[in-house]
Amino acid sequence: MNILLWHVHGSWTTAFVQGPHTYLIPVLPDRGPDGRGRALTYDWPGSVQELSPRRLRDTPVDLVVLQRPHEEDLVRRWLGRRPGRDVPAVYLEHNAPPGPVPDARHPMADRTDLTLVHVTHFNRLFWDNGRTPTTVIEHGIVDPGHRYTGELPRAAVVVNEPVRRGRTTGTDLLPELAGAAPLDVFGMRTEGLAEHLGLPPARCRTADLPQARLHDELARRRLYLHPVRWTSLGLSLLEAMHLGLPVVALATTEAVAAVPEGAGVISTRPEELARAARHYVAEPEAAARDGALARRAALRRYGLHRFLTDWDRLIEEVTGS
Structure with a gap:
């Protein structure tokens, strides 16, 4: 399966790309936040492919993992498809809500065309997710081994x-x-x-x-x-x-x-x-x-x-x- 996602959080993405799929990572000439490409200081497998927006338009995408609200617009412009309607999508929320926490409404609240995924049960509890289908997938870590010396x-x-x-x-x-x-x-x-x-x-x-x-x-x-x-x-x-x-x-x-x-x-x-x-x-x-x-x-x-x-x-x- 071809999964499109942005390199937003290096440690989380390092774990995610260890799966059995092909992972499409946008890359731009300036390698800014929307086109960072592969990680330089993390070990990512060969199943991670860097693709420019031009190449993405001609590449089959089976799932989009959104992590920031504006990525929806990037998908529409780069792929010519609407996440959640023309291509399956989930929205992964890494963060606890900012601002007035009891009333913090998630940017994807009341969406029925995608699934909202939180990385902790705490985050799910404190965000107002509205009617959006919501789940929790807790973090996973690539085991670095028991290296402790405490010297x-x-x-x-x-x-x-x-x-x-x-x-x-x-x-x-x-x-x-x-x-x-x-x-x-x-x-x-x-x-x-x-x-x-x-x-x-x-x-x-x-x-x-x-x-x-x-x-x-x-x-x-x-x-x-x-x-x-x-x-x-x-x-x-x-x-x-x-x-x-x-x-x-x-x-x-x-x-x-x-x-x-x-x-x-x-x-x-x-x-x-x-x-x-x-x-x-x-x-x-x-x-x-x-x-x-x-x-x-x-x-x-x-x-x-x-x-x-x-x-x-x-x-x-x-x-x-």
Whole structure:
């Protein structure tokens, strides 16, 4: 089956394209957001094909996976077909709703010509989906293996643009948490974070690494810290669990379901998170034990086979084949 989707979220797409289909990824000369093409820092199989808009018009498409509202118009212009009417379509929502959450209406609400897919049950609950047929397919992870060494008594944090995103990503909580465990913050546009927080550079180091190197570096840290207040379920959290890191996380959004008892500590009290981080730094054996439990839990709930099976079941339902 030929499936058209845009390269929007590298980690999610990396898992999705491991399936048995052919995946058509738009590419434009500028490789901007609407034509990024194949990932450069993720390992994608040969079943992923880069196609220009001109070539897409002449290519059979069995299913469109929309991820942003304006992609509907791109499909109409590039393929000459309407998603959900002329070609089967699903809309994949990666994010928790922004703005006035209790009344946040999804852009695809009250659509009967496509299926709306959420990546967490939390997201489905908090979006107003209207009458649109809606389901949840939880994340799946390409298993990076149990690499945990925990040799560095530091906490790993993965977040993009922590200065700009501020309270959303729990950036304001980092000074207190850095007092319990020195931080290594990985992600895009993390430079200047220590100065922004008024922390000594040794207590808050930053780096932006490709995925393979990131996994190795995460595994060297004693614990994974997830101070995010409002987000969908971060794939970096699940990747850290797969690697074998114990988790210290705010008990918000879907994290309460993803991190079971024994795999780390989740709480809405920052002081409890600081206490847990301090414990793991001081007790490497406890960190390794809880990290092993985190890995088992992640493999059980967020394994790649379950993810691809769920998607194939939905694809059959939507396309009738």
